[in-house]
Amino acid sequence: MKTLGIVFSNIHDKDVNELTTTRTLASVPFGGRFRLIDFVLSNMVNSGIYNVGIITKYNYQSLMEHLGSGKSWDLSRKRGGLVLLPPYGRESSAVYSSRFEAISNSAYYLREASEDYVVMSDCDNVCNIDFSEVVAYHVRKHADITVVYRKKEIPENETKMRTSVVIDEDGKVKRVVTGNKHHGTINAFTNMLVINRQFLLSIIDNAEELGYKSFSRDVLIRGVNEYNIYGYEYTGYFASIDSMPNYYKHSLQLLDKETRDQLFRGAGAIYTKVRDSAPCRIAESGKVKNSLIADGCVIEGEVENSILFRGAKVKKGAKVVGSVLFNNVVIEENSYVNCVIAEKDVRVLQNRTLSGHETRPYFLPKDTIV
Amino acid sequence: MKKKKCVAMLLAGGQGTRLYALTSGIAKPAVSFGSKYRIIDFTLSNCTNSGIDTVGVLTQYEPLVLNEYIGGGKPWDLDRSYGGVHTLSPYQAKKGGEWYKGTANAIYQNIHFLNKYDSEHVLILSGDHIYKMDYSKMLAEHIANDADCTIAVIDVPWEEASRFGIMSFDENHRITEFAEKPAQPKSNHASMGVYIFKKDVLVRELTRDEEDEKSSNDFGKNVIPYMLNNGMRMFAYSFAGYWKDVGTITSLWEANMDLLGENPPMNLNEKEMRVYSRNEPLPPSFVGETGSVKNSIYTAGCEIYGTVINSVISEDVTIGVGSVVRNSVIMRGTVIGDNVTIDYGMIDENVTVCDGAKIGDDESSKDRIALIGRGCVIGSDAYIPSGEIVEKK
Numbered sequence: 050m051k052t053l054g055i056v057f058s059n060i061h062d063k064d065v066n067e068l069t070t071t072r073t074l075a076s077v078p079f080g081g082r083f084r085l086i087d088f089v090l091s092n093m094v095n096s097g098i099y100n101v102g103i104i105t106k107y108n109y110q111s112l113m114e115h116l117g118s119g120k121s122w123d124l125s126r127k128r129g130g131l132v133l134l135p136p137y138g139r140e141s142s143a144v145y146s147s148r149f150e151a152i153s154n155s156a157y158y159l160r161e162a163s164e165d166y167v168v169m170s171d172c173d174n175v176c177n178i179d180f181s182e183v184v185a186y187h188v189r190k191h192a193d194i195t196v197v198y199r200k201k202e203i204p205e206n207e208t209k210m211r212t213s214v215v216i217d218e219d220g221k222v223k224r225v226v227t228g229n230k231h232h233g234t235i236n237a238f239t240n241m242l243v244i245n246r247q248f249l250l251s252i253i254d255n256a257e258e259l260g261y262k263s264f265s266r267d268v269l270i271r272g273v274n275e276y277n278i279y280g281y282e283y284t285g286y287f288a289s290i291d292s293m294p295n296y297y298k299h300s301l302q303l304l305d306k307e308t309r310d311q312l313f314r315g316a317g318a319i320y321t322k323v324r325d326s327a328p329c330r331i332a333e334s335g336k337v338k339n340s341l342i343a344d345g346c347v348i349e350g351e352v353e354n355s356i357l358f359r360g361a362k363v364k365k366g367a368k369v370v371g372s373v374l375f376n377n378v379v380i381e382e383n384s385y386v387n388c389v390i391a392e393k394d395v396r397v398l399q400n401r402t403l404s405g406h407e408t409r410p411y412f413l414p415k416d417t418i419v
Numbered sequence: 420m421k422k423k424k425c426v427a428m429l430l431a432g433g434q435g436t437r438l439y440a441l442t443s444g445i446a447k448p449a450v451s452f453g454s455k456y457r458i459i460d461f462t463l464s465n466c467t468n469s470g471i472d473t474v475g476v477l478t479q480y481e482p483l484v485l486n487e488y489i490g491g492g493k494p495w496d497l498d499r500s501y502g503g504v505h506t507l508s509p510y511q512a513k514k515g516g517e518w519y520k521g522t523a524n525a526i527y528q529n530i531h532f533l534n535k536y537d538s539e540h541v542l543i544l545s546g547d548h549i550y551k552m553d554y555s556k557m558l559a560e561h562i563a564n565d566a567d568c569t570i571a572v573i574d575v576p577w578e579e580a581s582r583f584g585i586m587s588f589d590e591n592h593r594i595t596e597f598a599e600k601p602a603q604p605k606s607n608h609a610s611m612g613v614y615i616f617k618k619d620v621l622v623r624e625l626t627r628d629e630e631d632e633k634s635s636n637d638f639g640k641n642v643i644p645y646m647l648n649n650g651m652r653m654f655a656y657s658f659a660g661y662w663k664d665v666g667t668i669t670s671l672w673e674a675n676m677d678l679l680g681e682n683p684p685m686n687l688n689e690k691e692m693r694v695y696s697r698n699e700p701l702p703p704s705f706v707g708e709t710g711s712v713k714n715s716i717y718t719a720g721c722e723i724y725g726t727v728i729n730s731v732i733s734e735d736v737t738i739g740v741g742s743v744v745r746n747s748v749i750m751r752g753t754v755i756g757d758n759v760t761i762d763y764g765m766i767d768e769n770v771t772v773c774d775g776a777k778i779g780d781d782e783s784s785k786d787r788i789a790l791i792g793r794g795c796v797i798g799s800d801a802y803i804p805s806g807e808i809v810e811k812k
Contacts, residue, residue, distance in 0.1 A: 080702065080703065081702070081703030082703050082719070120493070306705075309702055309705065313701070314702075318700035319700055319702070321700070323698045325694070325695045325696070325698075326688075327688050327694075327716075328453070328454035328678075328687070328718040328731075329716065329717060330679070330683075331712040331714070331715055331716070332713075332714060333681075335712070335714075337706040337710070337711075338708055338710070338711075339706070339708045341703040341704065341705050342703060342704055342706070343704075343719075344703075344718055356703075
């Protein structure tokens with residue numbers, strides 16, 4: 050079954066403002082050596098999807114740098130491969146404002162393709178899913194659209210906007226609900242779906258006539274009776290990064306072996322850009338507990354319950370607890386850092402004490418010197 | 420096509436018998452080294468970092484793992500449309516075929532490769548040394564000297580000199596004398612096994628050497644001495660820096676340990692001379708609540724729940740609770756259970772060491788390393804004394 054992939058790279062940028070000032074959400078670092086987009090790209094490649102379009106809108110320089118030709122994901126290919134889809138058009142108005150506009154903007158790409166099915170996914174879905182199973186299910190059900198959902202417990206007091214689906218015993222979606230009054234166990238939409246390419250093109254072509262503006266409102270919610278929409282349940286580990294505390298929480302969840310095994314040793318491997326850093330080195334004076342440490346790190350001090358990205362350095366007498374340190378962060382002698390998210394190239398000088406709280410991690414922007 | 424200035428020929432066919440179990444089923448250059456590398460990564464990366472984009476890798480002994488590892492050369496940027504990395508194995512031709520008889524014969528049998536690229540110079544390398552070197556500086560000297568052949572030399576401790584090819588040279592670096600493994604060395608300038616030849620000279624000399632029935636077709640034993648005795652322009656290029664021959668278990672162990680310490684003798688963090696390797700898609704390494712790591716290096720995919728001291732741990736290695744790994748080299752994919760102790764161990768790839776096993780004893784030292792070959796399973800509570808070699812049947 051030939052399938053094409055579409056990834057939305059900017060879609061929730063605003064939710065994690067701090068991390069997206071100089072990059073797209075897709076290129077936000079995650080898990081010590083990855084960027085968020087590595088997960089969806091690897092999932093697609095592992096599912097046999099070798100033609101992937103990435104819809105970008107702004108700030109995509111770091112994303113382009115990360116992706117390069119797509120080599121690291123085996124997406125530098127003669128047939129298909131990786132295509133970046135920036136806004137298309139001469140006027141500034143061509144910068145789209147909704148998911149639907151974004152897809153419409155890339156209609157030429159969809160039209161050129163020959164694949165029968167399209168997998169659409171946001172870039173911030175951290176999971177290990179086999180899309181080929183979803184597509185097989187989609188074909189078996191003769192569906193126009195198959196949305197991927199997962200069971201999720203929503204606490205009483207939560208007010209976040211969510212989209213959930215109600216399905217019948219056959220898996221057909223009866224109702225799609227968007228709102229902030231969800232609670233109890235819901236079938237939460239994961240922002241991953243399979244759609245027939247021709248069907249998608251016909252929607253795009255007739256959007257004006259049909260009065261379609263929003264994909265979830267007009268196609269999913271209003272179209273539920275008109276179109277053949279099915280639901281596919283995903284049961285593995287899933288995280289979507291939609292706020293800073295959430296980013297922090299999901300990052301530290303990786304310290305749990307079960308989570309790591311599901312995410313990294315599940316259906317397929319997770320690929321990322323190779324940086325050829327040296328192995329990490331723990332010095333005689335170094336102490337590491339319950340932490341993920343990437344290549345290129347040099348640890349002379351103490352690290353506990355933390356995630357260190359490539360090339361981070363913790364000097365003698367320094368202590369890092371419950372923190373996430375991005376590439377090349379340096380914590381100098383005798384400093385103490387607790388519940389901190391430190392962006393690339395941050396430098397904490399000697400004898401400093403910095404502390405946040407797990408509900409509100411202390412954030413240090415890029416290049417900060419404390 | 421535009422001619423290449425210099426192509427490299429990397430001799431990677433040696434069996435490496437003194438590495439015992441480590442080279443059963445795998446060529447020496449493909450042996451794991453330094454947590455995330457294989458020995459050949461160093462020479463291949465040197466080529467890339469020196470601007471040499473055409474490399475012939477001569478393989479003969481157990482080439483499967485090596486060939487697969489090199490692949491199209493992508494990790495070293497050696498996937499080129501013209502040039503790039505090529506593995507050259509002995510082959511059958513119209514007039515018959517034969518195994519590579521010696522280092523010089525191996526190159527001789529691939530003269531067609533040299534003729535194809537028709538470079539001005541040819542760099543000859545061996546795939547079993549750990550060092551970082553910018554060959555372009557040596558090439559510049561070679562050209563400036565209008566040398567027929569330039570040999571890289573490094574000063575070794577006098578007591579070790581008789582293990583190497585030893586050279587004497589005058590104030591212009593022109594070589595006056597060369598002795599292969601002399602009992603009474605006259606200098607401590609040792610050949611690093613890195614040569615640059617003018618291509619035409621190399622082809623001529625190899626052809627001549629091939630016709631000499633008494634020759635054992637070896638660079639050090641035959642070709643170099645002959646050229647020197649016949650007054651050709653032979654120069655030495657002095658290299659100062661880290662260089663290690665990893666031909667024995669002890670020297671391989673030492674080279675691994677040279678990556679440790681506050682200022683490691685071999686620094687892998689230099690930006691300009693990076694060492695490239697093929698990377699597996701693995702998560703970053705995890706050290707658990709019960710884990711402890713001191714003066715060691717490790718890389719992606721490791722899960723460490725025990726204690727690791729003065730050791731080099733490769734990718735995807737698991738070390739269980741209560742286990743103590745000391746002064747050891749653990750290669751990729753190996754799983755060490757709970758309450759295992761390993762001292763001065765060299766544990767090859769994909770070994771399983773079951774709970775409670777003990778490897779090494781009070782006699783353990785770098786000269787009495789316990790060696791466990793690839794794929795072995797060491798049973799629960801098994802005891803492997805120091806200096807023992809365990810190999811899969």
